[in-house]
Amino acid sequence: MKTAVLGASGQLGRDLGPRLPGDVVPLTRADADLADPAKLRATLETLRPDVVINCAAYNFVDRAETEPDLAFAVNAWGVRSLAAICRDLDCTLVHFSTDYVFGLDVARQTPFSEIEAPGPVSVYGLSKLSGEYVVRTLCPKHFVLRTCGLYGVWGSGGKGGNFVETMLRVAGQGKPLRVVADQFCTPSYTVDVATAAASLLPTARHGLYHLTNAGSCSWHEFARTIFELAGVKADLSPTSSREYAAPARRPDYSVLATDKFTSLGLPPTRPWRDALAAYLDERRQKS
Numbered sequence: 001m002k003t004a005v006l007g008a009s010g011q012l013g014r015d016l017g018p019r020l021p022g023d024v025v026p027l028t029r030a031d032a033d034l035a036d037p038a039k040l041r042a043t044l045e046t047l048r049p050d051v052v053i054n055c056a057a058y059n060f061v062d063r064a065e066t067e068p069d070l071a072f073a074v075n076a077w078g079v080r081s082l083a084a085i086c087r088d089l090d091c092t093l094v095h096f097s098t099d100y101v102f103g104l105d106v107a108r109q110t111p112f113s114e115i116e117a118p119g120p121v122s123v124y125g126l127s128k129l130s131g132e133y134v135v136r137t138l139c140p141k142h143f144v145l146r147t148c149g150l151y152g153v154w155g156s157g158g159k160g161g162n163f164v165e166t167m168l169r170v171a172g173q174g175k176p177l178r179v180v181a182d183q184f185c186t187p188s189y190t191v192d193v194a195t196a197a198a199s200l201l202p203t204a205r206h207g208l209y210h211l212t213n214a215g216s217c218s219w220h221e222f223a224r225t226i227f228e229l230a231g232v233k234a235d236l237s238p239t240s241s242r243e244y245a246a247p248a249r250r251p252d253y254s255v256l257a258t259d260k261f262t263s264l265g266l267p268p269t270r271p272w273r274d275a276l277a278a279y280l281d282e283r284r285q286k287s
C-alpha cells in the first residue's frame, strides 16, 4: 500500500508518517501545494497512491480574518481540488479538520457529536468547514477527522511552536502570562491523534470522526497543568476572551465527543492530562 502525506513537515504530519504501514511518501508544500491544483494533480497522478492523508492547512486563525482569500484558497478550494483528484484516482482521502467548525452555539456545555450541525465563528473555521464539505461531497472514500488544540514535538510549522512550548518559553523568560479561562476544548497530543488516525484507516469505515484526547479543560487550566507537570514556576493569571481580544473569535466551548471512533472497537485515546505528561517526557528525551 502506498500512502502520500501532504503537510508532512507539520507537527501532525511528522508524527503520523512513522505510524503508517507500507510505503509512505511524505510531501511538503514544495512537492504538492494545495494552492496549485495543476501541480498537485501532476504529483499525485505520478505517485498513484492508494491513500492520501492531508495534514496541510492554512492554520493562521487570527490572520485569516484579514486574508480570507488565502485561507479559502488552501482550506476550501485547494482541498476541493485534492478531493476531486482522489476521486479520479479512486484513492482514499484522509482529511483533518478542526473543532473551530463549532462556536455559534454559545450556550453549549456538552461535547459535540459528528451528527450535530456545525457553526463556525471565524474565517478559519468557515474555510475548514468548507473543506470538510467538499471532501464529503466529492470523494466517496474519505475520512474527515476533526481534532483540536494540537501540540507535538515538531511544533506547529508556520506558527513557530505550539501552545505548550509558548507557555514554557514565556514562563522561562520570567514574563507574566494571561491565558483565557472561558474557552473550553480538549488539548490533543499529535502522537495520540496520529495513532488513532492510523488505527481507523484499515477499518475502511469511511465518514466524519472526532479524534482528540479525552476530557476537557480551559486554556488557563491547560497552562496551569503544563507548569505543574513540568515543575515550572510561572506568573500565570486567568483572563477572558473579551479582555484578550484576539482578532478572530474562538468557540467558548468546542469539546468533541469521540464515541463514534470508540464504537468501532478501537482503543480510546487517553485523558489530556496523561497525554500532556507523555509529551513533556518526549520533549525531555529529545533535548
Ligand SMILES: NC(=O)c1ccc[n+]([C@@H]2O[C@H](COP(=O)([O-])OP(=O)(O)OC[C@H]3O[C@@H](n4cnc5c(N)ncnc54)[C@H](OP(=O)(O)O)[C@@H]3O)[C@@H](O)[C@H]2O)c1
Pocket: 006, 007, 008, 009, 010, 011, 012, 013, 028, 029, 032, 033, 034, 035, 054, 055, 056, 057, 058, 059, 074, 078, 096, 097, 098, 099, 128, 146, 147, 148, 149, 150, 151, 155, 156, 157, 158, 159
Ligand atoms: N494546530 C492545531 O491546534 C489544530 C487544531 C485543530 C485542527 N488542526 C488541523 O490539523 C491539521 C494539522 O495541523 P498542524 O498543527 O499539524 O499544522 P502545521 O504544523 O501548521 O502544519 C501544516 C502544514 O501544512 C503545510 N501547508 C501550508 N499551506 C500549504 C499549502 N498551500 N500546500 C501544501 N502544504 C501547505 C505547512 O507547510 P509550510 O511549513 O511550508 O507552511 C505545514 O507543513 C490541519 O488540518 C489543521 O487545520 C490543527
